[in-house]
Amino acid sequence: MHQPIDHQDALKLGGDLYRFAGELYPICRSITGDGTRRTLEMIGGHIPLQLFEIPTGTPVFDWTIPREWNIRDAYVKSVTGERIIDFKKCNLHVLNYSTPVHEKLSLSELRPHLFTIPEKPDWIPYRTSYYREDWGFCISHNQLQALDEGPYEVCIDSSLTDGYLSYGECYLPGNTQDEVLISCHVCHPSLANDNLSGIAVATFLAKSLASVPRRYSYRFVFVPGTIGAIAWLARNRDAAQRVRHGLVLTCLGDGGRFHYKRSRRGNAEVDRSAAVVLRDLGEASEIIEFSPYGYDERQYCSPGFNLPVGCLMRSVWGTFPEYHTSADDLSFIGPVQLADSLRVCASIVDILEKNHHYRNMNPFCEPQLGRRNLYRSTGGKAVGEEINARLWVLNFSDGEHSILDIAEKSGIAFSEVRAAAELLQESGLLSLIAERD
Ligand SMILES: [Zn+2]
Numbered sequence: 001m002h003q004p005i006d007h008q009d010a011l012k013l014g015g016d017l018y019r020f021a022g023e024l025y026p027i028c029r030s031i032t033g034d035g036t037r038r039t040l041e042m043i044g045g046h047i048p049l050q051l052f053e054i055p056t057g058t059p060v061f062d063w064t065i066p067r068e069w070n071i072r073d074a075y076v077k078s079v080t081g082e083r084i085i086d087f088k089k090c091n092l093h094v095l096n097y098s099t100p101v102h103e104k105l106s107l108s109e110l111r112p113h114l115f116t117i118p119e120k121p122d123w124i125p126y127r128t129s130y131y132r133e134d135w136g137f138c139i140s141h142n143q144l145q146a147l148d149e150g151p152y153e154v155c156i157d158s159s160l161t162d163g164y165l166s167y168g169e170c171y172l173p174g175n176t177q178d179e180v181l182i183s184c185h186v187c188h189p190s191l192a193n194d195n196l197s198g199i200a201v202a203t204f205l206a207k208s209l210a211s212v213p214r215r216y217s218y219r220f221v222f223v224p225g226t227i228g229a230i231a232w233l234a235r236n237r238d239a240a241q242r243v244r245h246g247l248v249l250t251c252l253g254d255g256g257r258f259h260y261k262r263s264r265r266g267n268a269e270v271d272r273s274a275a276v277v278l279r280d281l282g283e284a285s286e287i288i289e290f291s292p293y294g295y296d297e298r299q300y301c302s303p304g305f306n307l308p309v310g311c312l313m314r315s316v317w318g319t320f321p322e323y324h325t326s327a328d329d330l331s332f333i334g335p336v337q338l339a340d341s342l343r344v345c346a347s348i349v350d351i352l353e354k355n356h357h358y359r360n361m362n363p364f365c366e367p368q369l370g371r372r373n374l375y376r377s378t379g380g381k382a383v384g385e386e387i388n389a390r391l392w393v394l395n396f397s398d399g400e401h402s403i404l405d406i407a408e409k410s411g412i413a414f415s416e417v418r419a420a421a422e423l424l425q426e427s428g429l430l431s432l433i434a435e436r437d
Contacts, residue, residue, distance in 0.1 A: 071156070182249060183249070183300070205249075
């Protein structure tokens with residue numbers, strides 16, 4: 001289904017992904033509000049996206065949809081009237097979900113509302129106050145140290161009112177109603193790796209899947225972190241039951257190596273597929289066991305659902321210094337990394353789509369491959385490798401082992417095991433077993 005992406009294509013594709021992240025970058029997103037709506041609209045410019053709005057106050061499991069937050073402007077002005085902190089220059093300057101304020105304050109009165117990162121004195125932190133009403137500004141530590149006693153004119157022109165939580169869904173029907181869930185959060189303001197890289201990769205994955213035949217149905221959900229995933233699960237208990245495989249996508253644009261966090265089940269088909277893709281990549285990568293902390297896999301893998309949903313990342317949240325700071329900007333992500341991440345996602349999907357069971361039609365001793373012209377190489381590969389893959393496929397195609405099982409057991413790349421299976425099927429030595437699920 002997915003042709004390997006060659007280098008030129010990867011560069012072009014990476015450019016498209018990066019450009020899309022760049023277009024989304026300036027928007028001030030949050031868990032509710034117009035910034036998130038605008039983001040969903042822009043995703044909808046690439047793929048068919050249905051928008052959902054859930055009213056403030058709606059109970060979703062143990063949570064309640066919060067009031068909607070919108071912001072127009074925010075600043076701190078010096079006595080000379082100069083905006084020394086300006087939301088319009090960087091939306092991270094405002095504590096996300098700040099309540100409105102307009103006051104004249106001395107530095108000591110303002111100080112409890114200022115957030116910095118002393119260890120990274122040039123960077124602006126990203127802070128939120130979703131579920132506790134507060135207001136504040138985030139600035140570099142250097143700027144804080146240079147502030148005089150004031151007084152300052154402090155203004156946050158925001159609103160926190162009854163409204164809606166917005167999320168988007170792109171559903172691509174397949175041959176079965178069994179679903180693959182791809183989820184990413186859409187609630188961070190100007191932060192590139194966490195979160196725009198995930199949005200860009202998910203959007204372009206949906207775009208590429210939309211134009212090919214699909215065994216599974218695919219549901220891409222673009223939700224505000226935590227509350228959005230909880231709301232989606234609360235409203236989609238039926239769809240959740242149809243999820244056979246799932247991935248949360250985040251932090252996919254930086255230069256770090258790939259990390260795959262297993263689902264709570266630990267050995268779901270998606271977990272094994274991701275592990276084989278990363279193995280076959282031939283680069284350093286790491287598989288992480290499930291833990292109940294992280295992104296929205298926390299909700300999908302809560303014990304009541306226990307969905308087979310893992311999380312694909314490059315660098316892991318919280319482990320890179322740029323995480324949740326102004327240094328996670330567009331220079332921290334790159335087109336090539338985005339394209340490679342998309343390719344890894346497409347390869348995982350490819351395994352899920354093509355992980356069939358076959359039956360060896362000639363199971364009593366090895367069939368005579370030479371007589372069928374199968375004891376030689378068809379391409380540039382070493383003869384031994386190709387024949388080895390055929391022997392593995394023949395031996396384990398007993399109806400019980402899938403070609404993913406065989407790729408795991410043999411250590412041979414999934415793509416080669418599959419190619420061997422297809423060739424053996426053409427020659428009549430294997431027959432495809434109809435899927436039982
Ligand atoms: Zn985050």
